[in-house]
Amino acid sequence: MIEKHLSKWRNREIARTVFFFTVIIVMILALASVPRVSAPLLLAYVISLMIRPGVPILMKLGIPRTLAIIALLMGLIGISAWPITKAVPLISDEARNLQFYIPKVESYITNRYVVVKKELKEKAGYDLNDSYLYDFLENSNKYVTNSILALPKWLASLLEWVFLVPLFTFFILKDGIVFRDILLNICPNTLFERFYSLTHEFGKKIGGYIFAKFVEASIIFVIITAGLWFLDIRFSFLLGLVAGITNIIPYVGPVIGAIPGLIYVLAEYGAGGTFAAIAILYTVANAIDIAIVFPILVSRIVDLHPLVVVVSVILGSQSMGVLGMVISIPLAAALKLIILEIYQSIYARRNNSSF
Amino acid sequence: MAGSYESEQRAKILSGEEVTENVNISTLKYFWLSNPRLSSGKNIPKFLRSIPVLGNFTDNELRILSRHMHHRSFGDGEVIFRQNDVGFGFYLLYGGHVDIMVNVREEDVPDMSSDQDVTRILTLESGEYFGELSLLQEHSVRNASAVSRQGCELLGLFKPDVDQLILQYPVIAAKLLQSVSQIIANRFYSLSREVRELKFKISQIEKAQV
Structure with missing residues (x-):
């Protein structure tokens, strides 16, 4: 009865499927090839996640949707304008001053090295090869100088972002649904329900993860900056920023984030009370993160076994470096979702069928 | 509704009754409901x-x-x-x-x-x-x-x-x-x-x- 009709739509369905996946792949490639657009777009997406819950609240008060979005965006710009105008000169100041401190750090490391080398030769009879140290110093020096030289360029792109990010955020909030509907319209019938449910879950998981990580990094940034500022350490803002950003990388991030601060304090103040205080500060900040922030915010969203997290971070770092480490967790969570969906469609439905 | 207005007017004309020349609410409603976007049914x-x-x-x-x-x-x-x-x-x-x-x-x-x-x-x-x-x-x-x-x-x-x-x-x-x-x-x-x-x-x- 049905057989004669099947071949008619099967060809159309294949054509639709091919077209649909082509559109998706082209979109992903286009975004990946233009980081100048995709980076502010990603930031705009994170901001849109933060202010999205406010839209229905304002709408309930009788404010039209577009006006509610504009009001929220204006509010956010107003609140963040002051810290940004304060932070940008502070960061460039601190980064410029850092240049003068590098020789100090370098000479400290060289002096310590000479002492260690002498002790090692006396006690173990082993002669250290100097080239390791000089290679390391030269490389790190070059890296820091390059980063500082790139800072004005980075700040210039920040200016571009000041215009782009609010614009993108506005349109993501206003027309995000229209875009989603266009994508759903071209989705073939056989995939429609599954695609809609998966993208919805994806959006919720990835969005939630990005938002949770952003909050987590901000908390670490505030704790470290406030702690260093309280202890009267220079570059408190810059070091706090480094700790916050590196915190996005799971497990390894907090350690990487602590290194610049600890080395600087060691070179400037020596291995004394200040160094111990800073070490305690970093430990406390990370303890707060591991004991309170991570379990409440992040693990509830991604729901992955710690072993899976470690393995995915290693795999991510191997294939894509630092970026791989950052995106490995949401990708693993997304993969888990697909695997669960397949599992449910094969096994679980037998036990859960209803009338 | 549009149909009933139309038949009402037709009946008036056929019976020789006087048909109003002013634009009233019923006339406006008739034209509004005759809008193809509303009457097509695909709404x-x-x-x-x-x-x-x-x-x-x-x-x-x-x-x-x-x-x-x-x-x-x-x-x-x-x-x-x-x-x-x-x-x-x-x-x-x-x-x-x-x-x-x-x-x-x-x-x-x-x-x-x-x-x-x-x-x-x-x-x-x-x-x-x-x-x-x-x-x-x-x-x-x-x-x-x-x-x-x-x-x-x-x-x-x-x-x-x-x-x-x-x-x-x-x-x-x-x-x-x-x-x-x-x-x-x-x-x-x-x-x-x-x-x-x-x-x-x-x-x-x-x-x-x-």
Whole structure:
């Protein structure tokens, strides 16, 4: 009865499927090839996640949707304008001053090295090869100088972002649904329900993860900056920023984030009370993160076994470096979702069928 | 309404009665309802108005609800969903016909290309609905297959749409869930009546055998 009709739509369905996946792949490639657009777009997406819950609240008060979005965006710009105008000169100041401190750090490391080398030769009879140290110093020096030289360029792109990010955020909030509907319209019938449910879950998981990580990094940034500022350490803002950003990388991030601060304090103040205080500060900040922030915010969203997290971070770092480490967790969570969906469609439905 | 105004005027002209030359409310209403976009019938809120279980919605609420629905077209014989698929949404039949089919052998995923073991239990027409259970159940499993007959147009409403409605328009979401509950209550009522009748028949057969 049905057989004669099947071949008619099967060809159309294949054509639709091919077209649909082509559109998706082209979109992903286009975004990946233009980081100048995709980076502010990603930031705009994170901001849109933060202010999205406010839209229905304002709408309930009788404010039209577009006006509610504009009001929220204006509010956010107003609140963040002051810290940004304060932070940008502070960061460039601190980064410029850092240049003068590098020789100090370098000479400290060289002096310590000479002492260690002498002790090692006396006690173990082993002669250290100097080239390791000089290679390391030269490389790190070059890296820091390059980063500082790139800072004005980075700040210039920040200016571009000041215009782009609010614009993108506005349109993501206003027309995000229209875009989603266009994508759903071209989705073939056989995939429609599954695609809609998966993208919805994806959006919720990835969005939630990005938002949770952003909050987590901000908390670490505030704790470290406030702690260093309280202890009267220079570059408190810059070091706090480094700790916050590196915190996005799971497990390894907090350690990487602590290194610049600890080395600087060691070179400037020596291995004394200040160094111990800073070490305690970093430990406390990370303890707060591991004991309170991570379990409440992040693990509830991604729901992955710690072993899976470690393995995915290693795999991510191997294939894509630092970026791989950052995106490995949401990708693993997304993969888990697909695997669960397949599992449910094969096994679980037998036990859960209803009338 | 437009038709009744027209016939009224025609009757007046034919009977030689005086026809008003001023533009009044009825005339304006006639021209407004003659608008092709309104009278074509392809207006989703207007279609939703004709569905009895959505009777508690106002016109504006139906307009908002229609914006959250997904209009999908299916070709002749195209499968909308299969029995044992994980369901995710509820469909309203906007146009055409849909066959609801069940596979007698419960353990198999039905193969729509063969007629064996697949039985058509009913055919739905425009204005009818199906799949409402999956809007409420977590990992709901379809208990029958739905196949388009000679092409059909559906309005789908899925879990994310309901989530969004709850956040943005809680009153509409509450009314919608009320309507879905009504649909399910009606189905449950007819089912329990059927079960009662079947039990009665079984007991009669058992008595006859004794």
